[in-house]
Amino acid sequence: MLRVAERLFLFDVDNTLLDNDRFAEDLRARLTRDFGVAGCERYWAIYERLRKERGVADYIDALQEFGITLEGEPTLLGLSSFLLDYPFAERVYPGALATLAEMRERGHVAILSDGDLVFQPRKIQRSGLWDAVDGAVMIDRHKELSLDAMQKRHPALHYVMVDDKPHILAAMKRVLGARLTTVFVRQGHYAAQSDLAAIDPAPDRIIAKISDLTHLDWNDSVAASSPSTTETA
CATH class of the missing domain: 3.40.50.1000 (HAD superfamily/HAD-like)
Known part of the structure; x- marks a missing residue:
């Protein structure tokens, strides 16, 4: 009991x-570096749509959908590592x-x-x-x-x-x-x-x-x- x-x-x-705002800023900078402004905005559009549909932030599922049209793109795997290995202890x-x-x-x-x-x-x-x-x-x-x-x-x-x-x-x-x-x-x-x-x-x-x-x-x-x-x- x-x-x-x-x-x-x-x-x-x-x-x-x-x-978490600082993390989001770092993620935006990484997306812009690897995929350009248009790619960055596309990721966040997916993220916001999923957040509204599910009522919860889901960076991983947003990445999964974002990567559908980028199969074979090496920088996509780098973005996965960026998310999973991000130094949150510093934030x-x-x-x-x-x-x-x-x-x-x-x-x-x-x-x-x-x-x-x-x-x-x-x-x-x-x-x-x-x-x-x-x-x-x-x-x-x-x-x-x-x-x-x-x-x-x-x-x-x-x-x-x-x-x-x-x-x-x-x-x-x-x-x-x-x-x-x-x-x-x-x-x-x-x-x-x-x-x-x-x-x-x-x-x-x-x-x-x-x-x-x-x-x-x-x-x-x-x-x-x-x-x-x-x-x-």
Whole structure:
């Protein structure tokens, strides 16, 4: 029987613990170098279509479809290696690993990420984040819809979700209510484009960067889940 934790900190990955925007920039540069501007734009058009159809980013399937008309092209294999061997450890945000370590002293920690079941685990493993949470990793196409499975795997009296997408935080809050404290971290392009005035319920906490999480007071889970929104500079 699983032990019920008093508090569990859940972390998104892309643009929360890891600079995925920088990875996307590097991928765009590689595509442009090897396939030209037109080829780069064709790859991203495929990627965006698949993301809209499936509701999840899938770089590998986008590459598979992109390569259909490029069979025999040697640079295509190089692009595959670029994706699978990308140095994600270099894209972990400053202070992210130290933040995970400190949160482990204040409760249990786990990763709850959106993504496909091939590239996303590879990313989390190569970044060092997998080991940082001792393999406590869940990946789902829509994590806000997998809360029942999450609670079965990680039973806790109180949850804290840290994410760069406030609409996902709001969806989770509507399900878990006062048992969940939501923390919006303003990192990456999704965060920059978010209109908080349109988010209901609003995040419980707002921080500028992931390392700011350690500056918040987590001594009282009830106080931490109060409806008033606070923001760190």
